[in-house]
Amino acid sequence: SGLQEVLDEHKISLRRRCERVTEGTDGTGSETLLNRIYTELYITEGQSEEVNTQHEVRQLEKASKMETLHDTPIKCHDIFKALPDQQRRIRVVLTNGVAGVGKTFSVQKFTLDWAEGSENQDISLLVLLSFRELNLIKEKKYSLLRLLHVFHPTLKKVTAEKLAVCKVLFIFDGLDESRLSLDFRNREVVSDVSQKSSVNVLLTNLIQGNLLPSALVWITSRPAAANQIPPACVDRVTEVRGFTDAQKEEYFRRRASDEELSRRIISHIKTSRSLHIMCQIPVFCWISATVLEHMLTTEQRGELPKTLTDLYSHFLLVQTKRKKHKYDEGHETSPQELTKADRKVLRKLGRLAFKHLEKGNIMFYQEDLEQCGLDVTEALVYSGVCTEIFKRESVIFQKTVYCFVHLSIQEFLAAVYMFHCYTERKTRELRTFLGKDYKYWDSKPSKHFGNNNSSYTFLNVLLSDAMEKSLQSKNGHLDLFVRFLHGLSLESNQRLLGGLLGQTENRPEIIQRAINNLKEMNRSYISPDRSINIFHCLMEMNDRSVHQEIQEFLKSENRSEKRLSEIHCSALAYVLQMSEEVLDELDLKKYNTSEEGRRRLIPAVWNCRKAVLSSCSLSEISCASLASALKSNPSHLRHLDLSVNKLQDSGVKLLCGFLESPQCRLKTLRLSSCSLSEISCASLASALKSNPSHLRYLDLWGNNLQDSGVKLLCGSLESPHCRLETLRLSSCRLSEISCVSLASALKSNPSHLRHLDLSGNKLQDSGVKLLCGSLESPHCRLET
Numbered sequence: 001s002g003l004q005e006v007l008d009e010h011k012i013s014l015r016r017r018c019e020r021v022t023e024g025t026d027g028t029g030s031e032t033l034l035n036r037i038y039t040e041l042y043i044t045e046g047q048s049e050e051v052n053t054q055h056e057v058r059q060l061e062k063a064s065k066m067e068t069l070h071d072t073p074i075k076c077h078d079i080f081k082a083l084p085d086q087q088r089r090i091r092v093v094l095t096n097g098v099a100g101v102g103k104t105f106s107v108q109k110f111t112l113d114w115a116e117g118s119e120n121q122d123i124s125l126l127v128l129l130s131f132r133e134l135n136l137i138k139e140k141k142y143s144l145l146r147l148l149h150v151f152h153p154t155l156k157k158v159t160a161e162k163l164a165v166c167k168v169l170f171i172f173d174g175l176d177e178s179r180l181s182l183d184f185r186n187r188e189v190v191s192d193v194s195q196k197s198s199v200n201v202l203l204t205n206l207i208q209g210n211l212l213p214s215a216l217v218w219i220t221s222r223p224a225a226a227n228q229i230p231p232a233c234v235d236r237v238t239e240v241r242g243f244t245d246a247q248k249e250e251y252f253r254r255r256a257s258d259e260e261l262s263r264r265i266i267s268h269i270k271t272s273r274s275l276h277i278m279c280q281i282p283v284f285c286w287i288s289a290t291v292l293e294h295m296l297t298t299e300q301r302g303e304l305p306k307t308l309t310d311l312y313s314h315f316l317l318v319q320t321k322r323k324k325h326k327y328d329e330g331h332e333t334s335p336q337e338l339t340k341a342d343r344k345v346l347r348k349l350g351r352l353a354f355k356h357l358e359k360g361n362i363m364f365y366q367e368d369l370e371q372c373g374l375d376v377t378e379a380l381v382y383s384g385v386c387t388e389i390f391k392r393e394s395v396i397f398q399k400t401v402y403c404f405v406h407l408s409i410q411e412f413l414a415a416v417y418m419f420h421c422y423t424e425r426k427t428r429e430l431r432t433f434l435g436k437d438y439k440y441w442d443s444k445p446s447k448h449f450g451n452n453n454s455s456y457t458f459l460n461v462l463l464s465d466a467m468e469k470s471l472q473s474k475n476g477h478l479d480l481f482v483r484f485l486h487g488l489s490l491e492s493n494q495r496l497l498g499g500l501l502g503q504t505e506n507r508p509e510i511i512q513r514a515i516n517n518l519k520e521m522n523r524s525y526i527s528p529d530r531s532i533n534i535f536h537c538l539m540e541m542n543d544r545s546v547h548q549e550i551q552e553f554l555k556s557e558n559r560s561e562k563r564l565s566e567i568h569c570s571a572l573a574y575v576l577q578m579s580e581e582v583l584d585e586l587d588l589k590k591y592n593t594s595e596e597g598r599r600r601l602i603p604a605v606w607n608c609r610k611a612v613l614s615s616c617s618l619s620e621i622s623c624a625s626l627a628s629a630l631k632s633n634p635s636h637l638r639h640l641d642l643s644v645n646k647l648q649d650s651g652v653k654l655l656c657g658f659l660e661s662p663q664c665r666l667k668t669l670r671l672s673s674c675s676l677s678e679i680s681c682a683s684l685a686s687a688l689k690s691n692p693s694h695l696r697y698l699d700l701w702g703n704n705l706q707d708s709g710v711k712l713l714c715g716s717l718e719s720p721h722c723r724l725e726t727l728r729l730s731s732c733r734l735s736e737i738s739c740v741s742l743a744s745a746l747k748s749n750p751s752h753l754r755h756l757d758l759s760g761n762k763l764q765d766s767g768v769k770l771l772c773g774s775l776e777s778p779h780c781r782l783e784t
């Protein structure tokens with residue numbers, strides 16, 4: 001008694017909190033009913049691998065092709081329900097998804113459906129907490145019960161006894177925004193809801209089931225942060241994939257005021273592959289829709305944006321214009337221009353974006369703002385006017401948290417700021433970022449390098465230094481930033497941003513020089529994934545020549561006659577990777593290019609059935625890229641030939657992760673002469689034992705495996721999951737000892753092995769005798 005009333009009151013309060021949403025805006029923007037705009041998202045069980053090592057935008061490009069995979073889509077309200085063929089109870093769910101993909105919308109929709117009494121009514125109490133709010137607690141100690149009371153005052157009357165009889169669901173939204181780290185190695189056990197501890201400890205105990213063992217827990221996170229939670233603690237991992245193509249269109253239809261407008265928006269998005277891919281993220285749909293609606297419904301002439309820089313520049317203007325409209329109605333003098341005040345604030349925001357980009361910081365507090373010269377009232381006015389660029393989230397304890405509505409907006413403003421530093425010769429800021437001294441350039445724009453070498457300007461130096469820095473990043477965290485930076489060097493984009501960038505110097509030879517620099521960039525140590533970004537930068541600079549040459553190349557009769565440069569190879573890799581058609585065979589030797597060019601083609605392996613990468617001077621770095629290409633969509637590849645490359649054990653270990661993936665269908669793997677030792681055998685053995693293993697043909701010819709390596713392999717041959725039919729172990733430095741292991745494997749039931757090549761080893765008579773013993777076994781099916 002009494003409890004039901006409290007719970008009912010709580011439902012009403014949650015309903016009020018979740019029924020309205022502000023799409024990408026702060027509280028001052030227009031609010032919409034969630035149920036009106038909610039478009040079903042594509043949520044799947046399991047997750048694409050490699051999620052936490054790749055830049056989110058790159059992942060997205062790959063993910064856009066993944067709809068063909070047979071993942072099981074799950075409806076948001078079924079997230080705790082087992083699938084028909086699953087027996088287990090699902091208590092802890094972890095939902096991954098890139099920034100802006102709609103995780104918080106899913107949480108809100110789930111909560112609203114519950115609070116309205118339409119779904120999941122077996123749950124008696126739903127507690128919604130965001131990490132953003134939990135951050136504010138810092139080191140203070142609370143009990144779980146107290147935490148409920150603080151964040152949900154309606155629950156004040158809920159006692160420990162009452163909580164014990166409720167079926168509770170805790171939703172923790174946005175683990176990536178947490179400034180506390182979840183430490184699962186900490187052994188402190190908390191099992192009483194009244195026991196005080198740090199938030200970190202409370203959470204780990206709740207997740208591990210020490211505290212309220214029957215409570216359901218749902219955590220959402222961007223992929224990069226999700227690995228804080230050990231897989232063993234999670235019953236189901238789901239991934240929010242954003243919009244499918246049909247859902248993208250539905251979104252634009254729901255949003256636009258009339259059908260004709262939505263039709264035009266959809267058709268424009270489809271003409272630009274990069275925009276179309278990005279629209280998988282709902283936030284990006286919103287950015288595109290904002291810009292295109294505005295451009296299509298106002299008098300404005302001119303081309304619709306096709307590059308990202310173009311689109312984001314328009315977005316900045318549209319948002320600023322909105323504010324003008326709101327505050328000085330009737331005074332729309334020059335709608336396309338930023339005022340001096342706008343520019344000032346935008347630059348400060350740019351500075352904030354720039355400073356925190358390197359650190360990967362996406363949440364800011366008042367102190368962070370002040371450090372960039374933004375005072376809070378200014379930020380408030382600004383977020384009140386140019387609302388949709390900067391999101392202000394008022395939270396409990398009256399402390400305000402700020403963030404950009406999407407990471408890409410932060411990346412764009414950071415590029416704007418860096419460009420501004422260039423025009424203003426703020427060499428100190430540039431030096432901090434790029435780690436190089438630019439005092440030579442500390443002169444006004446019209447002057448050039450001391451030796452009057454006017455073909456190589458300060459801008460060219462900066463673009464190539466920024467590119468260099470981005471290429472060194474492992475996960476590509478600066479990829480979009482450098483794309484924007486290159487895009488901003490174009491006069492058309494500078495004109496759009498009118499004065500925000502400062503006084504620029506526009507000479508065609510500077511642009512041409514920058515384009516040539518991109519085309520000539522040639523490093524042997526960069527990962528092929530990073531080098532594809534060089535091609536994207538060219539596209540941002542509106543240079544279509546490489547793209548066209550590749551289209552012609554693909555049409556040509558005799559491809560080997562055309563010498564491909566490194567940048568051609570990056571473009572080709574991108575085109576092949578994105579192609580609707582799966583390539584039958586990719587043989588790197590058939591391309592007339594340099595070694596580095598061949599390496600740059602590796603990402604295309606992702607979209608082919610047979611890949612011949614033999615004798616291409618691949619190294620461990622190439623393996624990492626290959627593994628990443630394969631893991632994100634491994635279902636096509638059947639044959640992989642990596643012979644005669646210095647992969648070494650570490651390289652093979654990276655690849656084997658992919659072999660164990662349930663989606664891997666690889667049948668043939670050639671690793672002859674790859675400088676492998678017995679260590680590789682351990683990785684391979686584990687892959688062969690995985691369920692189900694599709695591998696039928698394994699060639700290890702010419703590696704220093706030795707008897708100990710073969711012993712490891714043979715252990716897996718006896719596993720019922722191993723279906724290997726051909727094993728080539730010639731010249732692997734084996735002795736009669738290997739024959740003991742092999743003989744036992746051949747006698748095992750069932751043995752699938754048909755062909756065994758042991759030439760070039762010192763087996764001696766005693767070894768052969770052992771082998772012959774097993775030939776007599778009824779299980780041995782050896783043919784060759």
Ligand SMILES: *[C@@H]1O[C@H](CO)[C@@H](O)[C@H](O)[C@H]1NC(C)=O
Nearest residue numbers: 446447448449451452453454
């Ligand atoms: C560079 O040298 C050329 C020819 O020597 C001259 O005409 C030009 O004015 C010089 N430019 C600058 C910026 O000094």
Ligand SMILES: *[C@@H]1O[C@H](CO)[C@@H](O)[C@H](O)[C@H]1NC(C)=O
Nearest residue numbers: 449451452453454455456457
């Ligand atoms: C101009 O400077 C660049 C960069 O320092 C250099 O590579 C190029 O050879 C120079 N060109 C001339 C004509 O001095």
Ligand SMILES: *[C@@H]1O[C@H](CO)[C@@H](O)[C@H](O)[C@H]1NC(C)=O
Nearest residue numbers: 519520522565566594595596
């Ligand atoms: C890139 O380097 C390779 C050697 O690794 C060389 O063969 C090739 O010509 C270079 N390409 C360019 C465009 O400089």
Ligand SMILES: *[C@@H]1O[C@H](CO)[C@@H](O)[C@H](O)[C@H]1NC(C)=O
Nearest residue numbers: 556557558559560561562592
């Ligand atoms: C393609 O060109 C290569 C090299 O010029 C030549 O060896 C080959 O015979 C040509 N193939 C065809 C089908 O013309």
Ligand SMILES: *[C@@H]1O[C@H](CO)[C@@H](O)[C@H](O)[C@H]1NC(C)=O
Nearest residue numbers: 559560561562563564592593
């Ligand atoms: C590679 O391309 C160059 C330049 O087009 C050509 O001269 C050469 O014959 C080609 N090589 C092969 C093996 O076809």
